[in-house]
Amino acid sequence: MPNRYQPEKYVQLKNPEWLKNAILYELNVRQFSPEGNFKDIEKELPRLKKMGIDIIWLMPVQPIGIKNRKGTLGSFYAVKDYYGVNPEFGTDGDFRDLVNAIHNEGMHVILDWVANHSSWDNGLVSEHPEWYKKSKTGAFQSLPWRDYDDIIDFDYSQPEIRKYMTDALKYWVQEFDIDGYRCDVAAFVPVDFWENVRAELEEIKPVFMLAEAEDRELHRRAFDATYNWTLWNVLQQIALYGKSAKILSEAYLAEHVSVFPKEGIRVNFVDNHDKNAWEGTPQANFGAALKTVMVFTVLMDGMPLIYNGQEAGLDRSLQFFEKDPISWKPHENEKLYTLLFNLKHNNQALWNGIYGGEMVRIKNNRSDEAVSFSREKNGDTVLAFFNFSHKNISVNFDTSAETGSYENLFNGEPEHVSETFQLDLPAWEFVVLHHSNGK
Numbered sequence: 001m002p003n004r005y006q007p008e009k010y011v012q013l014k015n016p017e018w019l020k021n022a023i024l025y026e027l028n029v030r031q032f033s034p035e036g037n038f039k040d041i042e043k044e045l046p047r048l049k050k051m052g053i054d055i056i057w058l059m060p061v062q063p064i065g066i067k068n069r070k071g072t073l074g075s076f077y078a079v080k081d082y083y084g085v086n087p088e089f090g091t092d093g094d095f096r097d098l099v100n101a102i103h104n105e106g107m108h109v110i111l112d113w114v115a116n117h118s119s120w121d122n123g124l125v126s127e128h129p130e131w132y133k134k135s136k137t138g139a140f141q142s143l144p145w146r147d148y149d150d151i152i153d154f155d156y157s158q159p160e161i162r163k164y165m166t167d168a169l170k171y172w173v174q175e176f177d178i179d180g181y182r183c184d185v186a187a188f189v190p191v192d193f194w195e196n197v198r199a200e201l202e203e204i205k206p207v208f209m210l211a212e213a214e215d216r217e218l219h220r221r222a223f224d225a226t227y228n229w230t231l232w233n234v235l236q237q238i239a240l241y242g243k244s245a246k247i248l249s250e251a252y253l254a255e256h257v258s259v260f261p262k263e264g265i266r267v268n269f270v271d272n273h274d275k276n277a278w279e280g281t282p283q284a285n286f287g288a289a290l291k292t293v294m295v296f297t298v299l300m301d302g303m304p305l306i307y308n309g310q311e312a313g314l315d316r317s318l319q320f321f322e323k324d325p326i327s328w329k330p331h332e333n334e335k336l337y338t339l340l341f342n343l344k345h346n347n348q349a350l351w352n353g354i355y356g357g358e359m360v361r362i363k364n365n366r367s368d369e370a371v372s373f374s375r376e377k378n379g380d381t382v383l384a385f386f387n388f389s390h391k392n393i394s395v396n397f398d399t400s401a402e403t404g405s406y407e408n409l410f411n412g413e414p415e416h417v418s419e420t421f422q423l424d425l426p427a428w429e430f431v432v433l434h435h436s437n438g439k
Contacts, residue, residue: 010220011220013221020353021054021348022303022352023344024267025307027057029058036088036089038097041098046105048105049106051338052341061085062080074150082122110179115154115189116153116184117148118151131160133155143185156193183212197222210225219263225267227267231297232269242390244368249361263354269305270297276316301359311334312328339409347380348378349375349382361373362374370425384433385432400419406435409433
């Protein structure tokens with residue numbers, strides 16, 4: 001049969017093996033401790049490792065521009081020197097020590113990278129003004145339609161800026177042994193630039209590349225993972241505004257399993273530095289919904305992302321341009337995440353991308369409120385049943401394809417699932433059952 005009729009693999013890159021069941025943790029160096037430096041992060045690495053974190057994403061560590069700076073301290077994303085370390089956080093040696101400490105804990109580390117724009121006082125502005133976009137009047141300009149007056153955009157039609165930026169990306173891998181990048185507004189930079197970056201970085205070592213974007217094409221030859229903004233928005237609509245759970249199951253999940261490339265990884269989150277699940281909530285009892293959403297984002301196909309402070313019950317957005325340290329305190333979230341991450345690490349059904357099992361819908365008779373699915377891989381199985389509503393419901397599930405013996409994740413009790421399965425689920429309640437290799 002001619003090759004034109006053979007299925008073509010969409011994703012051409014290969015994920016690093018250590019991504020297979022990895023958990024990602026976004027770390028804001030400035031706000032992580034009262035001192036806000038690299039040294040204080042080292043003290044917390046054993047705790048993060050114990051919780052189940054595998055990859056530390058450090059928000060930008062380069063010096064911040066002063067010209068047109070926002071607030072007192074400025075934005076991490078207004079980079080003044082792509083080869084420098086922000087003295088606010090420490091020295092080059094301190095950063096190298098932190099990378100080594102992360103590796104010694106068996107974790108990996110990626111840097112936030114700002115390729116689309118720089119600060120107004122980056123040395124490139126005076127050395128290579130032709131590398132920047134200009135308005136009709138010949139003035140430098142920032143990202144169109146956004147309030148980002150502290151930065152100006154590069155012009156990626158210029159080959160020289162592409163080489164400069166690629167060399168800078170290679171520098172941090174070669175000199176500090178970092179393991180990849182989270183790339184800011186990645187879709188605003190041409191995809192062929194990123195594809196070449198990935199190829200050149202792979203000549204040094206296997207890397208993990210995360211794009212702050214949802215574009216499917218970014219997965220083909222450039223990025224292992226992209227943001228799951230759509231899931232975040234859908235879960236917000238359900239949790240905050242009482243929308244039907246069908247917008248999750250029959251709209252979003254139906255599209256995800258049918259269209260999204262199996263080799264790609266979507267990063268699922270409740271909070272990050274741009275979004276906070278609690279703020280502006282019209283529902284007084286959103287706290288109950290939040291726990292349900294947290295569990296779902298871990299069990300959902302994709303890589304879970306935790307923003308620093310979530311494990312301590314952080315209930316607000318951290319200030320972006322001022323000092324605003326996290327208030328660390330014991331909280332049930334850390335125990336919950338530790339339990340969920342342990343399951344993800346040990347049950348192949350929940351692994352990332354092609355390493356994990358596909359989400360298969362378990363039909364139920366309350367689809368406006370309940371979402372239920374199974375995931376299976378190499379004999380490991382997870383069944384998940386969620387009540388995504390503010391009311392108590394009794395639900396019948398068609399589990400004819402999932403019969404067998406399981407363990408309840410949250411109470412450790414055995415549970416037998418027959419061809420039909422019935423649950424009384426209070427508002428925002430959930431049940432997670434699992435077994436490994438038939439056990």
